[in-house]
Amino acid sequence: MEEALFLKTYVAEFLGTFMVVATGTATMALTNADPLTIGLAFGGTYAVAYYAFDGLTLGEFNPAVSLALAINHQLKWAEMIGHVLAQILGAILASGFVYLSAINLGTTGSNIGQTTSNLTDPMILLVEGLLTFFVVLVYLRVNPTETSGAALINGLVIVALSVAAYSLTGPALNPARAIGPAVYVGGKALFQLGDYVLAGLIGSVCAAIIHRLLKTDHSSQKTD
Amino acid sequence: MEEALFLKTYVAEFLGTFMVVATGTATMALTNADPLTIGLAFGGTYAVAYYAFDGLTLGEFNPAVSLALAINHQLKWAEMIGHVLAQILGAILASGFVYLSAINLGTTGSNIGQTTSNLTDPMILLVEGLLTFFVVLVYLRVNPTETSGAALINGLVIVALSVAAYSLTGPALNPARAIGPAVYVGGKALFQLGDYVLAGLIGSVCAAIIHRLLKTDHSSQKTD
């Protein structure tokens, strides 16, 4: 990767994460939307961002994915930290935009698409961890920046898991997406934020390990 | 581009914009549809039109996209004006068709899918401008006429932004789509039309600038 690309990579991670979080959480908060609509807003935007920012970044828009790429030597540790900071900044600004829109629309602004759960803490870790594991594993096995079809597959896993876990954990599937709204609304979303972030890390590490175990010469041709 | 192709380009821009506006606004006005259905009607038809009219036109169907292509020297300024006129004509005839259908069905015809917003004027500019920025940026980075997959990606961004901004600005995401119905129903839709058109221009110019800044040798291979 050339030197000049560095700043562009961070801009891409920022813009992509902004798009995903703004679109998904605005749909949750401002549109009277059912779980499928919310899932498609998130998953569709991930697919668009994966494909649109290809060539500038590995296109993660998710700290859990960035971490797994670093574990698997596809991303340097220092770069990974830069990506994650750009993602968190994008998510926080996106939630600020949704918050501003909600206030202007005349709502109380207490719902800006934050993640909360009625499960016990260990169960949040299990559910979010398992879901993030699948999201990251699919990313590692199917590089979404290769073809638009692969971008759709990586968006589709977000859609399916979003509707499945709607009543369980929201879900976040991405620590940055959990952080963004929690900063503004505080309360339960902030209180449970540790669970969501920790679950993301656990899912990421497990996916990186299983990905290595499953790797074959055949599959590596396609996914790397 | 050959001389003989000129007229065909305008026919394609007219037919594509007619399809998009007729399908999307008819779904809003005549089908008791939720935001996802409306978003898929618009986004799905854009994807179909992008792919189906490839070879005849750059496939914009949106003045904001045509303007950005002209700024980036991918379309001559005179041609751009022709494209935009064909798009506006297509949108106005499409709304006439929806108006005629609504009357024949026995409704008052006061809802033909026009765009209106409860936001303040500056907020309309911010929201529509930001959304149009993303629509145009994705188009500039992922040429929808190249593969059906890229056409789907460009349709998907319309779906996701349509559901996210449903309660904010409609949204239009395309000045021609805002003009079409406003001509027939007047009132608030006509009153706010300036905001929608101006927001489209601002989003277009910003996307053209950011696209140039983000351009790399690698990405230009794919998106040009």
Add this chain to the structure above:
Amino acid sequence: MEEALFLKTYVAEFLGTFMVVATGTATMALTNADPLTIGLAFGGTYAVAYYAFDGLTLGEFNPAVSLALAINHQLKWAEMIGHVLAQILGAILASGFVYLSAINLGTTGSNIGQTTSNLTDPMILLVEGLLTFFVVLVYLRVNPTETSGAALINGLVIVALSVAAYSLTGPALNPARAIGPAVYVGGKALFQLGDYVLAGLIGSVCAAIIHRLLKTDHSSQKTD
């Protein structure tokens, strides 16, 4: 096309049309489904059938498409008639299957997904004709049997037009799909059947003409 392929072609047209009509009309009649669900049942099954029966047939599953292919010399007139008969037989058996399922489920069987409209007869011709024109034009310009992506584009136009015209004409978009259920339920569906079939023919002829006018050396490489 070899001699041995002939029978397989008719089996493919029969199976594909059976799948499309059974899936779409069962969703209308037996699932408490909104217009989007119905549109996706029809459009999704068209996409699947287009791709799955490629290599056996041009994959029309729609008399309006078969007619346009014959007009454009892509299908012999005698073969076209065979395809259309296989399509009508598939549609009628599919509606029989839905009728049998409805009775076994304990409904009256008076709703098996038939097409009816509250529009005036000339307006039915205009709406169905215009919609079928777009369906056939997209098919002629984007061969759905070439790639799975093109199959999706041809399915997507069905989804978008189905939701847009849900309250106008159903819609049929395919004379065989209108014939199937009308045979069993009679009444208004049978009374208006002439409108639907005639609209299909008009849309088909117009699409074949416009397709020729729009054809360029560039586009013919891709669509033929």
Add this chain to the structure above:
Amino acid sequence: MEEALFLKTYVAEFLGTFMVVATGTATMALTNADPLTIGLAFGGTYAVAYYAFDGLTLGEFNPAVSLALAINHQLKWAEMIGHVLAQILGAILASGFVYLSAINLGTTGSNIGQTTSNLTDPMILLVEGLLTFFVVLVYLRVNPTETSGAALINGLVIVALSVAAYSLTGPALNPARAIGPAVYVGGKALFQLGDYVLAGLIGSVCAAIIHRLLKTDHSSQKTD
């Protein structure tokens, strides 16, 4: 296939079936979801699993598909039995995960997405058999592990048939998916389980036979 790939194949069949059954049945049981949402949760996850586990397995995640592949000599009989056992184990653990989540969420756990039908037994056999026939035939003709587009086509047939047969048989479309929840909830789901499994076998055998009859030199290039 190398010796070392064997265990990985079983892990892939286990993980893929776990993903499909957990996502689909959790959506049915825990999200207040309409038939389209449920269909997209199942079909979307199949598409993701088909593409993500390519290179490790033929990617069946369904005993009806594995059986048809064995009949058509694409899978050895001994391997097929191993695949089916891994699939059933994945489905049972997935239902255990959904059961645990339901209890933790405070529901009675009596709905974990099991399949039941109000049809008569012969009609269950006819409906499930016919639907599984189409699912397997599409798989045999369009290898989902080849491109992401083909994976989407195989997911789409699940979406369309799921919404069409929602009120008829659930549907299962996959004996492993019927077995998973029935183990925990018993009752009607367990009582009718024989019908679902038998229907899957009948559909599989019929699809294998029709696939052979329809095979041409042209189509075999693409689907094998």
